[in-house]
Amino acid sequence: MRRRALLAALATGPLLTACESEGDEATGTLRIATGSPGAVYYRYGTAIAELARRFLPNVHTSVLSTAASQINVDYLLEDIADVAFTQADIAAGNEASHPRHLAALARLYDDYIHVVVGAGGPIASFDDLRGRRVSVGAQGSGTAITADRVLQVMDITVERAQLGLDESVKALRDGRVDAFFFSGGLPVSAIAELAKQFPIRLLNLADSVQPLRRTYGNYYAERVVPSSTYAGITATVAIGIANYLVVRLSMSEPLAYGVTRLLFEGRDDLAKTHQAAARLNIRSAISTPPLPLHPGAIRYYRAQKA
Incomplete structure (x- = not known):
């Protein structure tokens, strides 16, 4: 019952901050760059998309099947995707510009x-x-x-x-x-x-x-x-x-907050699709070197005293 109540709360906006304005609702697009259909990224990403469609009603969500980590980072930088799964070594990038343009929502699993x-x-x-x-x-x-x-x-x-x-x-x-x-x-x-x-x-x-x-x-x-x-x-x-869920720093704070919250409060449902989702841990999730955490993700973690 508690898990269902938490998920239901997502549909009406965040509860964990002291003060929210009407303009703070998550809106926009959420194009999720994943991987091949036989691998974890695709299954995990598809499950996130399903929850987002249910509990972030003003966000248009879609899933992109890709060759995975490197092309996912490229898709973010080229504005083809809005959120992406990628390995930590790939997130670091071969160009110094990557950390200045990208931010992480969470370290997910290994x-x-x-x-x-x-x-x-x-x-x-x-x-x-x-x-x-x-x-x-x-x-x-x-x-x-x-x-x-x-x-x-x-x-x-x-x-x-x-x-x-x-x-x-x-x-x-x-x-x-x-x-x-x-x-x-x-x-x-x-x-x-x-x-x-x-x-x-x-x-x-x-x-x-x-x-x-x-x-x-x-x-x-x-x-x-x-x-x-x-x-x-x-x-x-x-x-x-380590695997990260990565976005552009320019993503709106309400959307980044909403997706981060979805990862944790929908973790049980996500884990039904693949057990890797059950490995998400709020203590390790905030460790995403060399990428900074997105301000929306930071707001969620601070509310949880992570």
């Missing part, structure tokens, strides 16, 4: 870099990828950028294919690639479905974490994919990267 191979094949370690045909992710994706960085710091050359998640899954199953990279929250549904039909192995990435941190910054951490995540795998060390 992505895990997967390197997936067939369980019955000859590839048992990351070093075995040398000279192999490997999908490094779709052009414009965060996966592609992080995969390039991992291969570089490990000094491994592969025959590259740039395929999205769904295409990578099919190519591995059909024998057209020997391995593929993908960055996503656990579990990635497309990989889970693959594991049910085609035995897979995840490669251990422990040796790449510290070189990545030394070369590219402290956006990377050692994380373990539990054995229960995908059928047939053993617990495997992966690379963790």
Whole structure:
């Protein structure tokens, strides 16, 4: 009952500030840049859109399926999207202008870099990828950028294919690639479905974490994919990267406040779509380096004494 009351309150505007004016209602467009339909960004973003349509009635909401992190940042900067999912290392950008134009609403959850191979094949370690045909992710994706960085710091050359998640899954199953990279929250549904039909192995990435941190910054951490995540795998060390929900600094404060509040007060409903949404934590959500928090998000967190 309490959760339903909180969600119902969203339809009539924020309750958590002492003084609100009629002009403080969330209005405008909310074009959400996500990722491929088989991955977490798309499912999470679609669930946010559904809640926004119900509880932010003066906001026109739509979902954009994209190659994910890098193109999502580009879409924000080009005013093609209003809010986007992106990895922390991509949010930092290759240009100093990014932090001046973008702001975060929240740190959402951690992505895990997967390197997936067939369980019955000859590839048992990351070093075995040398000279192999490997999908490094779709052009414009965060996966592609992080995969390039991992291969570089490990000094491994592969025959590259740039395929999205769904295409990578099919190519591995059909024998057209020997391995593929993908960055996503656990579990990635497309990989889970693959594991049910085609035995897979995840490669251990422990040796790449510290070189990545030394070369590219402290956006990377050692994380373990539990054995229960995908059928047939053993617990495997992966690379963790924080995910942010990012907007332009020019977004109106009421809209940024409304979306931030929706994330937390609609968390149970969002988690029904993907369990990554349940990992949203108000203490860690405010940590979004190098991006600042949007003033609308700050207003929400201050009201919650975060």
